Amino acid sequence: MLSRTYAIAQPEQAAVRRLGSLARLTETDLRKIADAAADARYFPARTEIVREGAEPARPTLLLRGWVAHQRILPDGRRQIVGFTLAGELFGRSWSCQDCALTSQVALDNVGLCTAPEAEPGSGLSLAYEKERLAHRLQLIDNVTRLGRMDARERVCDLLLELLERLQRSGEAEGNTFAMPLTQECFADALGLTPVHLNRTLQACRRSGDLSWRGGRVTLHDPAALARNLGRKRNRLQLP
Amino acid sequence: MLSRTYAIAQPEQAAVRRLGSLARLTETDLRKIADAAADARYFPARTEIVREGAEPARPTLLLRGWVAHQRILPDGRRQIVGFTLAGELFGRSWSCQDCALTSQVALDNVGLCTAPEAEPGSGLSLAYEKERLAHRLQLIDNVTRLGRMDARERVCDLLLELLERLQRSGEAEGNTFAMPLTQECFADALGLTPVHLNRTLQACRRSGDLSWRGGRVTLHDPAALARNLGRKRNRLQLP
DNA sequence: CGCAAACTTGATATCTTTCAACGCGGGTGG
DNA sequence: CCACCCGCGTTGAAAGATATCAAGTTTGCG
Numbered sequence: 001m002l003s004r005t006y007a008i009a010q011p012e013q014a015a016v017r018r019l020g021s022l023a024r025l026t027e028t029d030l031r032k033i034a035d036a037a038a039d040a041r042y043f044p045a046r047t048e049i050v051r052e053g054a055e056p057a058r059p060t061l062l063l064r065g066w067v068a069h070q071r072i073l074p075d076g077r078r079q080i081v082g083f084t085l086a087g088e089l090f091g092r093s094w095s096c097q098d099c100a101l102t103s104q105v106a107l108d109n110v111g112l113c114t115a116p117e118a119e120p121g122s123g124l125s126l127a128y129e130k131e132r133l134a135h136r137l138q139l140i141d142n143v144t145r146l147g148r149m150d151a152r153e154r155v156c157d158l159l160l161e162l163l164e165r166l167q168r169s170g171e172a173e174g175n176t177f178a179m180p181l182t183q184e185c186f187a188d189a190l191g192l193t194p195v196h197l198n199r200t201l202q203a204c205r206r207s208g209d210l211s212w213r214g215g216r217v218t219l220h221d222p223a224a225l226a227r228n229l230g231r232k233r234n235r236l237q238l239p
Numbered sequence: 240m241l242s243r244t245y246a247i248a249q250p251e252q253a254a255v256r257r258l259g260s261l262a263r264l265t266e267t268d269l270r271k272i273a274d275a276a277a278d279a280r281y282f283p284a285r286t287e288i289v290r291e292g293a294e295p296a297r298p299t300l301l302l303r304g305w306v307a308h309q310r311i312l313p314d315g316r317r318q319i320v321g322f323t324l325a326g327e328l329f330g331r332s333w334s335c336q337d338c339a340l341t342s343q344v345a346l347d348n349v350g351l352c353t354a355p356e357a358e359p360g361s362g363l364s365l366a367y368e369k370e371r372l373a374h375r376l377q378l379i380d381n382v383t384r385l386g387r388m389d390a391r392e393r394v395c396d397l398l399l400e401l402l403e404r405l406q407r408s409g410e411a412e413g414n415t416f417a418m419p420l421t422q423e424c425f426a427d428a429l430g431l432t433p434v435h436l437n438r439t440l441q442a443c444r445r446s447g448d449l450s451w452r453g454g455r456v457t458l459h460d461p462a463a464l465a466r467n468l469g470r471k472r473n474r475l476q477l478p
Numbered sequence: 479c480g481c482a483a484a485c486t487t488g489a490t491a492t493c494t495t496t497c498a499a500c501g502c503g504g505g506t507g508g
Numbered sequence: 509c510c511a512c513c514c515g516c517g518t519t520g521a522a523a524g525a526t527a528t529c530a531a532g533t534t535t536g537c538g
């Protein structure tokens with residue numbers, strides 16, 4: 001019973017794993033994270049946490065669930081620009097940022113808290129820098145994906161990215177992870193139609209690249225996929 | 240004669256205009272920029288200034304010309320992820336960045352210099368922050384463009400972005416600007432085939448949206464285009 | 479003048495979207 | 509407990525957008 005209570009009382013687990021994998025955290029850093037996480041707020045799926053153009057998202061640590069960053073075009077088309085997964089940061093603002101560049105919506109039941117201040121030079125501060133860099137890398141990968149890959153490549157490439165990130169924060173089991181996204185959301189991230197995504201997924205399943213059933217995704221040979229797609233491991237030279 | 244010499248001796252003009260439009264620069268800031276620009280290096284078109292994965296690009300001020308940031312897929316497909324225009328910064332590295340995330344190639348005859356250090360709190364420092372933010376906004380816009388716009392919209396949206404940026408650094412004349420890009424490059428930035436881009440451009444010309452002849456582009460009604468595309472002005476709330 | 483790079487054109491193949499319908503499963507109210 | 513309903517996934521057929529291939533044609537420049 002005690003151990004169970006203990007587990008429930010550690011909402012910051014994913015964040016600690018993720019940030020700890022980016023830099024060596026001190027006891028002070030860990031305490032700051034735990035303190036911040038004690039103030040967690042929770043939102044149900046589909047909540048719009050921040051609206052594009054409204055006042056800025058403060059730097060936020062996502063404790064559980066997934067958040068999508070999206071744009072809506074005047075005629076209603078939606079593009080999901082990127083995701084934040086449990087343990088990652090989002091809304092890290094710049095000194096001059098007056099409004100959010102994208103809307104941020106919960107894809108899941110999410111829990112989040114204000115990201116603790118990092119002292120200059122601390123491990124936490126370094127982890128934050130690496131998060132920023134990783135985020136930039138994800139944007140660049142996304143541009144390449146949408147600009148020059150066909151549907152099948154886009155699906156594999158994004159799933160591969162998600163797997164790598166989830167492995168880093170301890171949220172994957174081997175090459176399998178929980179996929180809270182609806183096919184429609186996934187299509188909006190890949191610049192595809194839900195119908196076409198569905199057919200593409202079936203093709204991927206038939207060719208043995210992946211399975212996706214009941215909210216769980218498995219990539220059968222991530223290394224081979226990464227090689228074919230030109231996805232370099234450790235572009236960030238992370239520890 | 241003197242005035243002509245003076246003009247030639249000011250390679251930092253575009254940079255001063257651009258950075259000065261982002262924040263109020265002091266005499267000290269201006270002197271730093273001029274000093275840095277005195278050490279300019281020049282490269283001919285097609286030079287690869289930094290190769291992806293090689294050692295980091297140092298923060299660099301582009302004095303003249305255009306630079307493309309690109310990725311090459313294993314089979315040779317190319318995606319141009321973004322551009323740096325005269326007066327803008329690129330290669331601004333993070334403390335932990337060990338290698339460039341994209342290759343950077345000169346599209347033009349370019350001139351560049353090391354970006355001067357900005358003292359914390361200075362106008363120059365603020366301008367750098369805004370540059371960073373603008374760069375991030377451009378990436379997000381690019382994702383939306385590639386993911387959810389058709390060929391015609393992509394063309395107009397990117398040209399609109401370029402026009403806005405060139406106006407800010409004083410490199411446009413009204414709604415007209417010099418376009419050093421080949422149609423093939425432009426296609427690689429838009430995720431299109433050169434052939435299809437060509438046909439799309441013709442459609443845009445016929446419908447009166449733009450003209451592009453002899454390296455000069457004119458947008459005939461930028462405001463209307465921006466409205467149709469849902470492009471908000473001043474997302475950055477710049478002065 | 480002549481070459482090479484860039485731009486243009488036409489015909490055809492491939493990929494992706496659109497529209498409309500059907501099935502399945504989980505929740506909910508009667 | 510069952511019937512209904514709704515969200516989500518799946519399917520088919522046809523239309524639309526984009527890519528490919530293979531010529532021309534123009535342009536700029538030595």
